[in-house]
Amino acid sequence: MSDTSPLDVLVIAPHPDDAKLGMAGAILKFKAEGRRVGILDLTSGEPTPHGSPEIRARETATATAILGVDWRENLGLPNRRLEATLDARAKLANVFRRTRPAWLFAPYWVDAHPDHVAATELVEAARFWSKLTKSDLEGEPFHPRRIYNYYCVHLKLTPQPAFILDISAQWEAKLAAIRCYESQFITGRPSDSPTFLDQLRDEAAYWGKAIGTRYGEPFTCREPIGMSSMGSLV
Numbered sequence: 541m542s543d544t545s546p547l548d549v550l551v552i553a554p555h556p557d558d559a560k561l562g563m564a565g566a567i568l569k570f571k572a573e574g575r576r577v578g579i580l581d582l583t584s585g586e587p588t589p590h591g592s593p594e595i596r597a598r599e600t601a602t603a604t605a606i607l608g609v610d611w612r613e614n615l616g617l618p619n620r621r622l623e624a625t626l627d628a629r630a631k632l633a634n635v636f637r638r639t640r641p642a643w644l645f646a647p648y649w650v651d652a653h654p655d656h657v658a659a660t661e662l663v664e665a666a667r668f669w670s671k672l673t674k675s676d677l678e679g680e681p682f683h684p685r686r687i688y689n690y691y692c693v694h695l696k697l698t699p700q701p702a703f704i705l706d707i708s709a710q711w712e713a714k715l716a717a718i719r720c721y722e723s724q725f726i727t728g729r730p731s732d733s734p735t736f737l738d739q740l741r742d743e744a745a746y747w748g749k750a751i752g753t754r755y756g757e758p759f760t761c762r763e764p765i766g767m768s769s770m771g772s773l774v
């Protein structure tokens with residue numbers, strides 16, 4: 541992970557399992573297309589009922605290997621107390637200037653989890669700061685082209701996504717990556733049906749059905765979405 545060439549995609553996650561839950565299928569697709577993909581976790585995600593910093597680090601490393609991402613770091617902001625402070629904004633803007641991603645992926649902006657809401661606010665503010673000249677930030681000004689939003693929501697929402705990605709071919713690998721987070725999704729959860737993993741499959745099948753495929757992943761964006769060709773329509 542010492543390659544310093546710009547990333548195509550940077551996924552920002554409040555906690556180390558959010559990127560996998562929300563968009564492991566898209567990450568696997570980006571990698572299959574030869575894109576450079578990074579994941580930035582904002583916090584360690586600890587404490588949790590069945591995790592520890594050591595367990596979480598091990599689980600994150602295993603899941604990262606399955607996804608094959610090019611770059612992964614943790615910004616070290618406080619879990620459960622994540623706030624879009626000026627200091628956090630500068631730290632994140634510095635990461636954007638260093639990794640120079642074309643596209644950012646942030647959590648959906650409506651959520652019951654305050655860390656998730658703060659994460660989205662922080663990404664939007666840091667994207668703006670990253671382009672400023674005459675600032676005391678590190679490196680050269682840089683403006684990521686777009687922020688897209690993935691759904692990893694602690695709220696019983698009925699999302700209205702801007703688009704749904706067909707992840708039928710990536711579903712099993714996505715599930716394998718999510719299973720790595722045993723302390724979060726398996727340990728201590730009810731084992732009778734439907735399990736948490738069953739529900740994830742049902743959700744992915746629901747989104748797939750909406751576009752006529754087996755499995756799908758929903759996304760949205762505050763800004764219009766540009767396409768370079770019509771070739772990807774399903």
Ligand SMILES: [Zn+2]
Nearest residue numbers: 554555558656
């Ligand atoms: Zn989270």
